[in-house]
Amino acid sequence: MLSNPPGIEDIFPDQIDRWNFIVDTARDVCRTFNYKEIIIPVLEYTEVFARGLGDETDIVSKEMFTFEDRGGRSLTLRPEGTASVVRAYAGNGDYNRLAASKFFYFGPMFRAERPQKGRLRQFNQFGVEFFGSSHPYYDYEVIAVMDAVSKRIGVGDYELLLNSIGCPECRGNYIRDLENYYRSHVDELCDDCRRRLEKNTLRLLDCKQEGCNALKKNAPVINEYLCETCVTHHSSLKELLTGHGISFKEDPHLVRGLDYYTKTTFEFVTTKLGGQNAFAAGGRYDNLVELFGGKPTPAVGFAAGIERIMLIIQNERIPRRAVDAYIIHSGNATLSRAIELAEILRKNGISADIDPNAKGFKNQFKKADRENAKFSLIIGEEEIEKNSVTLKHMSSGDQQQVEMRDCVEALRKSLNNDTDNEQG
RNA sequence: GUGGGAGUAGCUCAAAGGUAGAGCCCUGGACUGUGGCUCCAGUUGUUGCGGGUUCGAGCCCCGUCUUCCACCCCA
DSSP states (O other), X not given: OOOOOTTOOOOOHHHHHHHHHHHHHHHHHHHHTTOXXXXXXXXXXXXXXXXXXXXXXXXXXXXXXXXXXXXXXXXXXXXXXXXXXXXXXXXXXXXXXXXXXXXXXXXXXXXXXOOBTTBOSXXXXXXXXXXXXXXXXXXXXXXXXXXXXXXXXTOOSOEEEEEEOOOHHHHHHHHHHHHHHHHTTGGGSOHHHHHHHHHOGGGGGGOOSHHHHHHHTTSOOGGGGOOHHHHHHHHHHHHHHXXXXXXXXXXXXXXXXXXXXXXXXXXXXXXTTTTOOEEXXXXXXXXXXXXXXXXXXXXXXXXXXXXXXXXXXXXXXXXXXXXXXXXXXXSHHHHHHHHHHHHHHHHTTOOEEEOTTXXXXXXXXXXXXXXXXXXXXXXXXXXXXXXXXXXXXXXXXXXXXXXXXXXXXXXXXXXXXXXXXXXX
């Protein structure tokens, strides 16, 4: 038996209603904020990520699926979406000449990590990116999109963590002092943190080891280093969030794994994901478009993990999409009438299924039941003689015989009634 | 990449180194034109794969694959 590569999974139909519920909700929320869907490629030149995310980041240095094409150019399966959207935006005059552009996307991402709960090698993200203004309203807006998605999906008990990591200027001062502070305590650090000290000082604040955690208390805090512009931006954002009913928790230790962030960073976190806690994360990246060769364009966005949200709501009941009509026949002439009926129903937008091999009504009713069919339609010898069809409402068991030509109308009416009742 | 646990029927799980089992599911029957409930019967299988130890391995050993958990990191 062949198997999947590790961390690369199939999603079978029994999970699809849940999946679509998440995706449809996200898409609909984006629509209400006037974000436009963009489809970006899965493969990019490696340079897009190396330059965009930073050579020294973990993702680029050890987690990418990279290979050469036949011409010897290095290609990489995208590990995230933002770099691609920025690449696309920067290179497309139809959009980058506009005062503002608003995009969202869905799609699979690839990272060569060791799989565990909530962490796959191929996973799907839903992401939102805004280009064209440094106004804190847009930081608020993308956060509001994710907050609305979370609420509508029913992600319970989540928290929004918020921080500002400043602009390159004020952050530079901060990192220098942070580095000095930790350097003076280097013998108290764990091995990982000594490495972080050389590679990515900000990540020292993430360590969960006891010794390093203790050092955190007296470490310099980013807030005190932010320049006036960054401070103003951050407090405006906080006012907007508070003023519009989005609660958040300030976390001065919240840093992101990618180099491109400036000012705002945020994470939506929950305790339901095992060792992982974030199901969406993002921030502002005011310098990335320029880095990709575009004109300087402030931008802000986030990405959410669809599989992680699937895990969070795995015990919630999601309405199951079921076939409208299961057609039951008794072979021969009744089968060909049954097939005709299926065709008529389908052309009228009513979903219909049929099993040509089925023998016996009992057998077919069982299948209808298993398919969760709303109606069973019987076409047997008796119905053929009368040119009629018997409709059986499966949940109530009610049954009526109607003229063949009235079948579509009768079904349509009953299906609408059911929908109204469900909604009411 | 590091460290630990696990892998037996479609699923959830049993089986002191000595003949592979239960529940659910599935198939059929009781009920030949009526599903869900009940009862009865039946198939559940290369014990992940490959080696080794042993008279004998689902069980012990080695390797490998997959999976889970944690670390690293991240959605």
